[in-house]
Amino acid sequence: MSTLNLEVTQRAKRARAARKRATVWHFIGLLVVFLSSVFPFYWMVTTSLKSQADALAYPPKWFFSPTLHHYSAALFEHDVAGSLLNSLIIASSTTVLAILLGAPAAYALARYEFRGKEDLWFWFISNRMVSPVVLAVPFFLIATKLDLVDTHIVLILLYLTFSLPIVVWICTDQFRNIPIELDEAARLDGASPWRVFWRINLPLAMPGIVVSAIFAFIFS
Known part of the structure; x- marks a missing residue:
C-alpha cells in the first residue's frame, strides 16, 4: 500500500513539474509575441520624438532628449491640423448618416x-463589389455640375455610398438574430412599430450597430 501511495505521489509531482514547465514556456511565448507586436509602435513613437540627427543615427540611439518639434511643425507649419479637422468632420458626418439611414433600412x-426585397438586398450587397475608381469620374462630373467640388458634402455623399451598404449588411444580420417573439409581445401590449424598433430591437442590436459605425468611420 505504501509503495502504491509513493508511486501516486511521484506521478503527481511529475505532473505538477510538467505543468510548471508548460506554463513557463507558455509565458515566454506570449512575451515574445507581445514584444514583437508592441515594438513597432514603440519605435514609431520614439522616432517621432527624436531630432533628425538622432533619428538617422547609426547605430540607433536608445537614449536621447525628446522633442516635440516635429509635431508642432506638422500641426501648425504644414496645416496638418486643418486636414485632420476636415477628416474628422467628414468621417463623423458619414458615420452618423450611415447609421441613421442604415439601421432602419436593416430593420425593415x-x-x-x-x-423587391431580394433585389434591394442584392443592390446593397453589390455596392461593396464596385471599385471606388469606377465612380470617381461620374461623381466628379455631378459635383462639378452642382458646384460642390472641394466641399465637405460631396465627400460625405461619396463615402456614404460605400459605408451605407456595410451598415445595412451588418445590422440586418444583427436584427435577424433577435427573436421575433419580442416584437409580437410588444405589439400585443400596444406598442407601435416605431416603438418596437426604438425601445426593443435597437438596444439589442447595439453591438452590431457599434461595429458597423466603427467600420464606417474607418473607411471614411
Missing part, C-alpha cells in the same frame, strides 16, 4: 416582407 429588411 430583417423584419418585413415586401415586393
Whole structure:
C-alpha cells in the first residue's frame, strides 16, 4: 500500500513539474509575441520624438532628449491640423448618416416582407463589389455640375455610398438574430412599430450597430 501511495505521489509531482514547465514556456511565448507586436509602435513613437540627427543615427540611439518639434511643425507649419479637422468632420458626418439611414433600412429588411426585397438586398450587397475608381469620374462630373467640388458634402455623399451598404449588411444580420417573439409581445401590449424598433430591437442590436459605425468611420 505504501509503495502504491509513493508511486501516486511521484506521478503527481511529475505532473505538477510538467505543468510548471508548460506554463513557463507558455509565458515566454506570449512575451515574445507581445514584444514583437508592441515594438513597432514603440519605435514609431520614439522616432517621432527624436531630432533628425538622432533619428538617422547609426547605430540607433536608445537614449536621447525628446522633442516635440516635429509635431508642432506638422500641426501648425504644414496645416496638418486643418486636414485632420476636415477628416474628422467628414468621417463623423458619414458615420452618423450611415447609421441613421442604415439601421432602419436593416430593420425593415430583417423584419418585413415586401415586393423587391431580394433585389434591394442584392443592390446593397453589390455596392461593396464596385471599385471606388469606377465612380470617381461620374461623381466628379455631378459635383462639378452642382458646384460642390472641394466641399465637405460631396465627400460625405461619396463615402456614404460605400459605408451605407456595410451598415445595412451588418445590422440586418444583427436584427435577424433577435427573436421575433419580442416584437409580437410588444405589439400585443400596444406598442407601435416605431416603438418596437426604438425601445426593443435597437438596444439589442447595439453591438452590431457599434461595429458597423466603427467600420464606417474607418473607411471614411
